[in-house]
Amino acid sequence: MNVLRQLHVYYREKNHLLILSILCLAAATALGLVYPNLLRKLIDDVIAPRNYSEAPYLALTALSVIIVKAFMQFLSGFFGGRLGNYLAYRLRNACYEKLQFLSFRYYDTAKTGDLMSRLTGDLEAIRLFIGFGFAQLLNLFFMVSFGAVMMMSMNWELTVLTLITMPFLVLVAWKFESKIHPAFQEMRLALSSLTTSVQENITGVRTVKSFAREPYEVEKFSERNERYKSNQIFAALLWSRYFPVMELLASVSVAILLGVGGTLVIHKSLSLGELVAFFGLIWFIIGPLWGLGFHINNYTQSKASGERVLEILNQPIDVQDDEHALMLPGEQVKxxxxxxxxxxxxxxxxxxxxxxxxxxxxxxxxxxxxxxxxxxxxxxxxxxxxxxxxxxxxxxxxxxxxxxxxxxxxxxISTVFQETFLFSSSIRNNIAYGIQDVSMDEIIRAAQLAKAHDFIMELPEGYDTVVGERGMGLSGGQKQRIAIARALLKNPKxxxxxxxxxxxxxxxxxxxxxxxxxxxxxxxxxxxxxxxxxxxxxxxxxxxxxxxxxxxxxxxxxxxxxxxxxxxxxxxxxxxxxxxxxxxxxxxxx
The missing domain is CATH 3.40.50.300 (P-loop containing nucleotide triphosphate hydrolases)
Structure with missing residues (x-):
């Protein structure tokens, strides 16, 4: 839960949305308990004594409960969706801002594909869990608690016998989480490696083709894809072991209920309506516990994703301003x-x-x-x-x-690097990058000094010509001259x-x-x-x-x-x- 605590700072201002989502879901859960009681009343108070006049009222009550419950579920999803999107928005901005200020030392080893994976897939997993999964996981506690209390109010001995397998269900789910979390961590790393391979190949496609290394790149991608597939299969294997055990334990509870409950009905110690209500309530409890693995799956994925996102956010910045750092008056710098x-x-x-x-x-x-x-x-x-x-x-x-x-x-300082980088934008914007309120005359003057003006004017749209990604479409010399113009326009000391x-x-x-x-x-x-x-x-x-x-x-x-x-x-x-x-x-x- 340490990961969730660290993420909490990014949605703390919207805590009310989380609370409202949980309360609405809890209300919907509580309303769900009305159905077994309606069945009990229908059997014991309507069908058994043949008092059919109350049937329409029970039907209207059920319809009203359905409408209110659906509205509560809608509100829960609405508030949860707002919360998840707000968190994703804050995290996305925070990660991007952090990446802007991280030192060169970090980028010496960072991989573009891995960073892209963290800012997309990992953020989406966090958004889904905080927006919906967390409330659903908490709601599981409500469903088990509410259902157990109602069952106890009807017959506590039968309740204890029926729920005797529940601790084992929780234990199996706990064991499952301890094994599935490392599997999802490895899966995220494998996906990151796969994304990096694609990004590097697309970026360096000209180099790949010039060296006729397409077969090598296909093999390299296949190896990383195989690793990702193996992780997926391993996770699926864990699931395949988990579900049969959960179903077995749940079936034991149902068998106990039918055997003991049926005997109590025969001996008039329990009404038929109460047995039917018990049967509805047992699934009201077993259903969430059976789905505990699904919620643990969501939690584990978001936890692994949260760790990868927090790794960026908690990354130390090597080069920082001194506590008493000075401001430089630009006009006085020599x-x-x-x-x-x-x-x-x-x-x-x-x-x-x-x-x-x-x-x-x-x-x-x-x-x-x-x-x-x-x-x-x-x-x-x-x-x-x-x-x-x-x-x-x-x-x-x-x-x-x-x-x-x-x-x-x-x-x-203005720098022209040996490896020229141009943005996917117009030549005008590339030359004027990072400079506000610059006139077209100043841009042209800088281009003329860099001996770039003539070839720019020969392009179809002149300075409004949009260059491709990283300046594709221009020669190395042309890109370098545009970069020189960009440096000169800054008018540095x-x-x-x-x-x-x-x-x-x-x-x-x-x-x-x-x-x-x-x-x-x-x-x-x-x-x-x-x-x-x-x-x-x-x-x-x-x-x-x-x-x-x-x-x-x-x-x-x-x-x-x-x-x-x-x-x-x-x-x-x-x-x-x-x-x-x-x-x-x-x-x-x-």
Missing amino acids: GHIVFDHVTFAYGNKMPAVTDINFEAKPGAVIGFLGGTGSGKSTIIQLLMRAYDIDEGSITLDGTDIRKIKVRQLREQ ILILDDATSAVDMETEHEIQTGFQEVMRGRTTFIIAHRISSLRHADLILVMDQGRVVQQGRHNELIHTSGPYQDVFRIQYADYLSRISDKEDEVNRA
């Missing part, structure tokens, strides 16, 4: 960045960056060059506070960024270009960089690049290797200094250097 002996490791792994020291003065351009895994992108992520550093400090205008509100810090021109040709790269010269003016800019041509004009270039700075300086200094930078320069400009060497040889021969 963009002076200092890394002082910064060291950071992802989890328990080896440090990704070690003892990083450099200063980026306002308006400076800092370049990073290095192989894959050298720590270039990690430095940028630490600057954005995607992760908090382990040692050292990073300051913005003299203030440790851990003392600045995260949102305020990131509002001063700090601009980060994470290999931002890797998907464009050399000519377009040169045009974009020419546009950058104007944009970079007055902004602190960080450029991660594999092409030395992107770093030639940087004020400081840091050459990274295995998380450390192995060289630093300006372009003209580094190409004349033996080291990794010079090696990369020679590789990238081999043809150019060869042509110069050939010309020098020709001059010498002449």
Whole structure:
């Protein structure tokens, strides 16, 4: 029940709906007790003494009870439905909001398909139980209690004998719950894995087809589908063992009632009407207990689902605002960045960056060059506070960024990532993403600086052209230029270009960089690049290797200094250097 207690905070304001639903269901249950009494009265007071004048009144009473009972059941369902939908609405919003603020560290291991499963199937299971299942489970107690009290009022000895198997019914149901809950937990995990497989396959369908891996993907899906099927079969096996035992115990109660009750009627110790009423009441009790497994099934599913949803809601946020975090007045930010002996490791792994020291003065351009895994992108992520550093400090205008509100810090930074992401919306909305009250002229200006305006105008609907999911329908270079325009429109104090021109040709790269010269003016800019041509004009270039700075300086200094930078320069400009060497040889021969 701990799961339900934790979920209670999300529907506490609507407790009255739960109470009304339970009360209406209890009233309907109480009215259900009228039927056995009407049968008893019909047999003992109408049929036996042949007093048929009361029959119409009994029929009208039964009709009235049916109408009122149906209305009570309607109200119970209405209030329960309102409660369940309110809870699902609150939980859905809470989960989505939590996902927005969870740190990058969480998404390093999270799976999209699994999260989608939690926000859909798991939330639906919770909604159904809280809205309807909980009241039904509580109503089971009402039905057993009301029925037992009425039976006791007629003949307590027969009641005790008839209900002697009830404790065993409860024990079997309890045992069933302890086994079915782990089964449903495993079933939810299997379904999550299945959903993840589908999501990944659809997302990466072009990669699958380009490598002709369709058979492999079918086999992988079949294995996960087999796991889900096995869990379903195991749960069905538990049900198949449960129902026969419950039916056997219920049948024993009915047999006792017929045997002992019939004997009492023969010896005039019990009227025939009371025996018929007893028979109706025994099913009034056995029916709910027989269905106890169904209610336990609903409870178990919602419990397993609740645990998965609460896992998101209770997930700690690694990067949070300090209690005394400062607000940044945007117009006063200069963009002076200092890394002082910064060291950071992802989890328990080896440090990704070690003892990083450099200063980026306002308006400076800092370049990073290095192989894959050298720590270039990690430095940028630490600057954005995607992760908090382990040692050292990073300051913005003299203030440790851990003392600045995260949102305020990131509002001063605009990033163009190597892996471009576009939303399924118009190009206009993608460029203006996250910026309010922006004019069309400003959007066009940003697109022109990013060298995107010309190809956008060639599209059927220009800036109103809707791009497909993740920008499908555009080339890699086109998507990257739209992302650059989006970053420029933000007008940040700090601009980060994470290999931002890797998907464009050399000519377009040169045009974009020419546009950058104007944009970079007055902004602190960080450029991660594999092409030395992107770093030639940087004020400081840091050459990274295995998380450390192995060289630093300006372009003209580094190409004349033996080291990794010079090696990369020679590789990238081999043809150019060869042509110069050939010309020098020709001059010498002449």
